[in-house]
Every structure is written in C-alpha cells, then in structure tokens.
Amino acid sequence: MQLLLLAVAVMILLPLYWVLKTSLTGENLFNYPPSLVPRDMHVFYFVDVFYWIPFARFALNSVIVSVIVVVTNILFNSMAAMALTYEFNFKPLVIGLYLSSMMIPFQTAIIPAFLLTRELGLLNSHVGLALPLMSTIVNIFVFKSSFDAIPRSIIDSARIDGVSEWRLLDTIYLRLSSPAIATNVILAFVWSWNNFIWPLIIVRDEAMQTLPLALSRFLSYFEDTSGQLYAFVVLVAIPVIAIFLLNQKRFISGILAGAMKG
Amino acid sequence: MVKRWLIGLGVLVVLVLGAWIYIKANQTGEVRGLVVDGAGRPVAGATVRLREKTLNLIKQGITTETDAEGRFIFTDQAIIEFFIDARTDGVVSEEYRYHLYFKEQDFELPDPIVIPVE
Numbered sequence: 310m311q312l313l314l315l316a317v318a319v320m321i322l323l324p325l326y327w328v329l330k331t332s333l334t335g336e337n338l339f340n341y342p343p344s345l346v347p348r349d350m351h352v353f354y355f356v357d358v359f360y361w362i363p364f365a366r367f368a369l370n371s372v373i374v375s376v377i378v379v380v381t382n383i384l385f386n387s388m389a390a391m392a393l394t395y396e397f398n399f400k401p402l403v404i405g406l407y408l409s410s411m412m413i414p415f416q417t418a419i420i421p422a423f424l425l426t427r428e429l430g431l432l433n434s435h436v437g438l439a440l441p442l443m444s445t446i447v448n449i450f451v452f453k454s455s456f457d458a459i460p461r462s463i464i465d466s467a468r469i470d471g472v473s474e475w476r477l478l479d480t481i482y483l484r485l486s487s488p489a490i491a492t493n494v495i496l497a498f499v500w501s502w503n504n505f506i507w508p509l510i511i512v513r514d515e516a517m518q519t520l521p522l523a524l525s526r527f528l529s530y531f532e533d534t535s536g537q538l539y540a541f542v543v544l545v546a547i548p549v550i551a552i553f554l555l556n557q558k559r560f561i562s563g564i565l566a567g568a569m570k571g
Numbered sequence: 572m573v574k575r576w577l578i579g580l581g582v583l584v585v586l587v588l589g590a591w592i593y594i595k596a597n598q599t600g601e602v603r604g605l606v607v608d609g610a611g612r613p614v615a616g617a618t619v620r621l622r623e624k625t626l627n628l629i630k631q632g633i634t635t636e637t638d639a640e641g642r643f644i645f646t647d648q649a650i651i652e653f654f655i656d657a658r659t660d661g662v663v664s665e666e667y668r669y670h671l672y673f674k675e676q677d678f679e680l681p682d683p684i685v686i687p688v689e
Contacts, residue, residue: 351670
C-alpha cells in the first residue's frame with residue numbers, strides 16, 4: 310500500500326519537479342537523452358523574466374486583485390452565511406437559488422458581467438478585475454457549515470447580553486471559524502490568482518495585466534525560450550503553493566467540515 | 572496561523588531587502604577583464620568588443636582598448652547579457668558569452684580573453 314502511495318506521489322510530483330528543473334537548466338522536453346538529474350543549473354532564466362517583461366508590475370496587479378478578492382470574500386461570504394443560519398420565509402428557495410447559480414458556468418454570464426462592470430466604470434481597474442469573485446457560493450457554504458456547527462446556546466447568550474449583529478459576526482461566528490476562513494482565503498486566492506478569462510475580457514491597458522494574461526502573452530511571443538517560460542511558471546506558482554502551505558491544516562479541516570455538513 | 576503568516580512575511584521582507592542592499596552595493600555598471608595571448612601573457616593595446624544581447628537581437632558592439640597590463644574596463648553598462656571578444660593585429664579571440672544577475676552589475680570576467688597569438 311505504501312509503495313502504491315509512493316508511486317502516486319511520484320506521479321504527482323514529477324511534473325512539478327520537471328517544471329522546476331527546466332526553469333533552472335533550460336533543457337526542454339525534447340532533449341535526448343532525457344535526464345532526470347539537472348545539469349548546469351543557474352538562475353538566469355528567472356533574471357530574464359524580470360528584465361524581459363514588467364514582471365513586478367504584473368505581479369503587483371495580481372497581488373492587489375487577490376487581496377481585494379480575499380478580503381471581500383471573507384466579509385461578504387460570512388455575512389451571507391450568517392444570514393443563512395437564521396430562520397426566515399423562503400429560506401429553502403434562497404438556498405436553492407444559490408445552489409442553482411453554481412451550476413451556471415461563468416462564461417455564459419460573461420457578457421452581462423462585462424456590461425455591468427462597464428456601467429459601473431470599472432473596466433481596466435483592480436476593483437473591476439476582482440468584481441466577479443468578490444463573493445463565491447462555494448465559500449458561502451463553507452462558512453455556513455462552520456456557522457451551523459456553533460452551538461445555538463452561545464449565540465443566544467450573546468444576544469441576551471445585547472451583542473449587536475456585527476459584533477456577533479466578528480467576535481463569535483468568525484472567531485470560532487478559523488478553518489472556514491483559511492478555506493476561504495485559499496480558494497479565493499487561487500481562483501483570483503489563476504483567473505484568466507475575466508482579465509482577458511476587461512483589461513485594455515498592458516499596465517493592468519495580471520500574471521495569467523502576461524504568461525499567455527509570454528508564451529505566444531517566446532515559444533522557443535523554454536527556460537524563461539518555465540521560470541515564469543515557477544514564479545506564478547510559488548505564491549499559490551506558499552498560501553496553501555501556510556493554511557494547509559486549517560484548509561483541510563475546513564473542507565472536511567463542509568463535506569460533512571454542507 | 573497569524574504567527575506562521577508573520578514569519579513567512581518576515582522572511583520574504585528580509586530576502587527582498589537583502590537582495591536590494593546587495594544589488595545597490597554592486598551596481599556600478601562596470602565590466603572588467605584581462606586579455607592574454609596564447610602563452611598567457613597580457614596583451615596591451617588589444618581592441619575589446621562588447622555586444623549586448625537583448626531579447627530579440629544582439630546590439631552593435633562598443634569597443635575599448637586594453638592597457639599595458641592587458642586589462643580593460645567598460646563603464647556605465649546597463650546590460651544583463653552580452654558577448655565579448657578581443658582582437659589584435661587582425662587575430663580575433665573566441666567570442667565569450669556572459670549573463671549577469673542584475674542590470675549594471677559590477678562584473679569581472681572570470682576567465683581572461685585569449686587571443687591565439689604568440
């Protein structure tokens with residue numbers, strides 16, 4: 310069993326290793342004989358990425374958009390999830406609407422989303438880039454599962470003590486839901502960081518491009534520069550891996566809670 | 572969780588700051604080196620040509636001459652990758668290619684440029 314797990318782990322990690330190796334050696338996939346061991350390693354491909362394109366500018370755009378998305382996800386999703394813990398008329402209908410909207414792919418709503426963003430004057434802006442991901446249904450239900458698990462007695466006693474709704478959300482719901490927050494942070498960050506189609510639609514100015522757009526352009530311009538291309542891929546992937554590793558334990562417990570109670 | 576984030580952020584800040592300080596301390600834009608003949612003796616008065624390599628092209632070269640000790644220096648070079656060769660009395664050396672870690676890096680060629688003359 311352990312051998313099987315080891316084999317699966319190698320299968321998963323090998324492509325990542327290959328990307329890292331190519332970014333350091335420039336040996337592309339067609340080199341013969343293929344070598345697993347890196348030869349003549351250097352960091353110059355990473356240096357080229359920084360100097361050939363305005364990488365820092367693109368990275369800053371991605372960071373700004375991702376921070377907006379993460380913060381708004383935590384705020385809006387927790388508010389929506391808190392509302393869903395209450396009993397009110399047509400609650401099953403509201404939940405049904407939420408769930409059914411998950412089944413509509415974003416591509417089908419992209420034209421109305423574009424028109425709306427244009428009417429708001431947010432085309433070509435960081436807020437406009439973040440807009441469609443500011444609240445996500447999956448993350449609302451991650452919060453809802455976590456909030457549902459909080460004993461009613463704690464909420465009721467806080468209410469009896471005169472705690473306001475905002476304070477209830479802040480000091481009880483969110484304080485007791487760190488796995489759900491971690492899950493929101495990771496999912497929102499990854500979705501925002503990897504988002505390609507929406508920035509492609511609304512960004513007009515090169516200075517507003519995010520990393521996935523820049524990567525696509527880099528690929529179309531410089532097909533034969535495998536070392537630089539793979540270095541770019543590594544630089545794009547590092548923040549996502551770092552965010553996951555920083556939140557890994559809580560993320561897994563948050564997802565598991567959602568799986569059991571969602 | 573917050574502690575882990577702060578440590579991660581702190582490490583990142585230290586790395587970026589360290590790299591920035593190192594770059595600022597070594598950003599003179601000078602490329603220096605030595606030209607020798609086949610026997611390893613310095614070649615005085617040799618013409619050294621440096622050609623910057625950019626993303627799409629290799630630029631027209633700039634030249635300088637070696638001093639009595641066979642040494643040369645190019646100043647104010649905001650380059651990241653370049654080719655360099657030397658010639659004297661119509662004999663040309665092999666062309667060497669170097670890549671720098673950052674623009675305007677203070678760089679001493681690790682090996683002398685060898686012109687195959689006796």
